[in-house]
Amino acid sequence: MLSDREVISTLEMLRHEHLDVRTVTLGISLFDCASGDIGRFTAMLREKICRIASGLVEVCDQVGVRYGIPIVNKRIAVSPIAVAACAMSTGQMVEAAVALDSAAREVGVDFIGGFTALVEKGFTSGDRALIEAIPDALASTERVCSSVNVASTRAGINMDAVYLMGKTIKRAAELTSERDGVACAKLCVFANIPEDIPFMAGAYLGVGEPDQVINVGVSGPGVVKMAIDRARAANPGIDLGELSEIIKHTSFKVTKVGELIGREVARLLGVTFGVVDLSLAPTPNVGDSVGEIFQSLGLSHIGVPGSTAALAMLNDAVKKGGAFASSYVGGLSGAFIPVSEDLNIAESARKGFLSIEKLEAMTSVCSVGLDMVALAGDTSAETLAAIIADEMAIGVINRKTTAARLIPVPGKKAGEKAFFGGLLGEATIISARGENGSSDFIRLGGRIPAPVQSMTN
Amino acid sequence: MKKAIVSVIGHDRPGIIAAVADVLFVSGCNIEDVSQTILQTEFAGVFIASIPDSLETGELVRRLGEKLEPMGLAALVREMDPAGIWGAPASEPFVITTLGPDRLGLVAGITELLASFGVNIASLKAVFRGGVNPRSNIMIYEVDIPSALDQNLFREALYERGRELGLEISLQHRDIFEAIHRI
Numbered sequence: 001m002l003s004d005r006e007v008i009s010t011l012e013m014l015r016h017e018h019l020d021v022r023t024v025t026l027g028i029s030l031f032d033c034a035s036g037d038i039g040r041f042t043a044m045l046r047e048k049i050c051r052i053a054s055g056l057v058e059v060c061d062q063v064g065v066r067y068g069i070p071i072v073n074k075r076i077a078v079s080p081i082a083v084a085a086c087a088m089s090t091g092q093m094v095e096a097a098v099a100l101d102s103a104a105r106e107v108g109v110d111f112i113g114g115f116t117a118l119v120e121k122g123f124t125s126g127d128r129a130l131i132e133a134i135p136d137a138l139a140s141t142e143r144v145c146s147s148v149n150v151a152s153t154r155a156g157i158n159m160d161a162v163y164l165m166g167k168t169i170k171r172a173a174e175l176t177s178e179r180d181g182v183a184c185a186k187l188c189v190f191a192n193i194p195e196d197i198p199f200m201a202g203a204y205l206g207v208g209e210p211d212q213v214i215n216v217g218v219s220g221p222g223v224v225k226m227a228i229d230r231a232r233a234a235n236p237g238i239d240l241g242e243l244s245e246i247i248k249h250t251s252f253k254v255t256k257v258g259e260l261i262g263r264e265v266a267r268l269l270g271v272t273f274g275v276v277d278l279s280l281a282p283t284p285n286v287g288d289s290v291g292e293i294f295q296s297l298g299l300s301h302i303g304v305p306g307s308t309a310a311l312a313m314l315n316d317a318v319k320k321g322g323a324f325a326s327s328y329v330g331g332l333s334g335a336f337i338p339v340s341e342d343l344n345i346a347e348s349a350r351k352g353f354l355s356i357e358k359l360e361a362m363t364s365v366c367s368v369g370l371d372m373v374a375l376a377g378d379t380s381a382e383t384l385a386a387i388i389a390d391e392m393a394i395g396v397i398n399r400k401t402t403a404a405r406l407i408p409v410p411g412k413k414a415g416e417k418a419f420f421g422g423l424l425g426e427a428t429i430i431s432a433r434g435e436n437g438s439s440d441f442i443r444l445g446g447r448i449p450a451p452v453q454s455m456t457n
Numbered sequence: 458m459k460k461a462i463v464s465v466i467g468h469d470r471p472g473i474i475a476a477v478a479d480v481l482f483v484s485g486c487n488i489e490d491v492s493q494t495i496l497q498t499e500f501a502g503v504f505i506a507s508i509p510d511s512l513e514t515g516e517l518v519r520r521l522g523e524k525l526e527p528m529g530l531a532a533l534v535r536e537m538d539p540a541g542i543w544g545a546p547a548s549e550p551f552v553i554t555t556l557g558p559d560r561l562g563l564v565a566g567i568t569e570l571l572a573s574f575g576v577n578i579a580s581l582k583a584v585f586r587g588g589v590n591p592r593s594n595i596m597i598y599e600v601d602i603p604s605a606l607d608q609n610l611f612r613e614a615l616y617e618r619g620r621e622l623g624l625e626i627s628l629q630h631r632d633i634f635e636a637i638h639r640i
Contacts, residue, residue, distance in 0.1 A: 010634055067632070
């Protein structure tokens with residue numbers, strides 16, 4: 001028999017604290033669709049995606065209803081297109097993106113990831129063609145997401161790729177200037193990209209992954225915040241060690257939900273279950289914010305001194321609870337701090353508590369990185385590249401994933417607001433100091449060598 | 458050996474189970490299952506015991522009455538009949554919770570629907586205390602939904618009944634509660 005407390009606390013998590021499964025992402029390999037002929041490649045990829053993913057949305061909805069846990073997003077991640085379509089030209093890469101977009105629309109998923117290149121050590125012809133195609137591909141599709149891995153702890157930082165991405169982001173923003181550069185919201189530049197991320201825009205199906213796999217992204221910032229609030233109300237003398245324990249327990253519960261739902265969806269689709277990605281991923285809704293957790297922990301705004309320490313504790317406690325709840329943890333697994341996608345973080349940026357430098361510092365202790373950061377439209381490709389390079393360095397040296405999702409909003413300046421719509425939210429543009437101070441450095445190019453793995457200070 | 462089911466009700470106080478168990482013990486009865494609960498000030502307990510073939514049910518009733526009546530308790534004894542036992546169909550465990558203000562007919566309204574769909578209640582806990590605190594006006598049903606039943610049809614009918622009764626209803630597979638709260 002269940003206890004009243006178990007039933008009521010579960011109900012409260014669902015009713016008031018936004019407990020949900022943030023995304024169920026179906027990975028589909030496209031390597032068996034590889035062809036030198038673009039018509040054949042796009043026909044095969046459409047057929048495969050539509051065949052395997054046709055039941056995804058319906059099954060997720062059924063499972064969500066059965067357990068009373070909403071599965072907010074259903075998505076698809078495919079093999080890196082730069083590998084699967086290595087022989088294609090830039091124009092043909094755009095055609096491939098359009099085919100992915102139409103397959104996604106046909107099966108009813110809101111995003112499909114995998115317009116991806118892995119270039120940490122150098123480029124193939126396919127990588128170059130894909131990166132060159134990114135601006136057009138993202139501007140001419142709605143649902144395609146793109147990611148480029150430009151650095152790793154074992155390879156170092158491909159600074160030629162970093163510069164190229166600065167230019168690519170700039171171009172993608174220009175092509176969608178009437179929508180505040182929204183194409184850039186679908187483009188992530190990574191260091192140490194994991195092969196099994198279920199979250200967008202970084203989701204793709206890694207080269208070592210199976211033909212089909214279900215990866216689940218759990219979230220739950222609202223649940224964590226309420227647990228902290230309740231604990232502090234019940235015990236005003238509670239300390240950070242005890243609060244970290246509360247966060248751990250909460251993360252355990254949220255992860256168990258994700259794994260149960262993910263395994264059920266995988267079973268019904270007849271697909272392997274991959275991993276649970278334990279992330280605190282916010283949405284632009286009150287009560288579903290990572291920023292609000294900082295306030296519950298006694299900081300006036302995310303970004304004030306103490307924020308990095310609070311985030312370090314939060315991120316670590318989430319991992320500890322989640323790792324006990326599931327044996328198959330992967331993806332990004334940490335707290336996200338996407339500026340525009342979190343009302344509270346966006347507000348803190350607007351009020352000036354959150355600078356790009358503080359965001360960068362915080363990304364050294366949590367997952368992802370400079371995420372959904374709106375910059376002035378006249379930020380140069382070199383400055384964008386330099387910001388990316390800094391973020392990549394944090395990942396490479398700390399043996400962790402970092403990413404940059406930067407949006408230079410065309411025609412707008414620091415302090416103005418950018419609107420991306422829906423889950424992508426809105427954000428005040430923050431200023432990047434020292435414009436043009438990095439150009440000479442960035443133009444040097446080459447590859448920053450991989451770091452030494454001993455002497456860890 | 459035959460089996461009897463004994464149920465006992467009355468004001469709660471220390472010593473009720475001890476009194477029942479003592480009568481059963483001296484009568485040579487072996488207790489196989491016991492469950493008891495307390496609602497507000499009242500005790501209710503159910504015992505299943507194997508009883509000697511030589512012991513008439515009427516005699517057991519007399520002995521229980523002799524011991525329990527002075528304590529203000531009432532006992533009902535019935536011999537268990539192996540015939541006519543309901544065979545549970547293959548089913549899945551779900552939990553129904555309802556939240557909403559008290560009014561006449563809530564339990565009747567929900568259970569009538571469950572009965573009409575052949576959904577068996579494995580456990581029910583309901584409290585109605587008035588006020589706005591959800592914990593004070595809640596019903597928690599653990600039910601077994603026959604696998605053969607069209608779950609969507611049942612779910613729709615249940616939600617519709619909830620709307621008629623002014624209740625907010627949820628129906629969730631039991632596994633989710635175990636996943637969240639138990640290791």
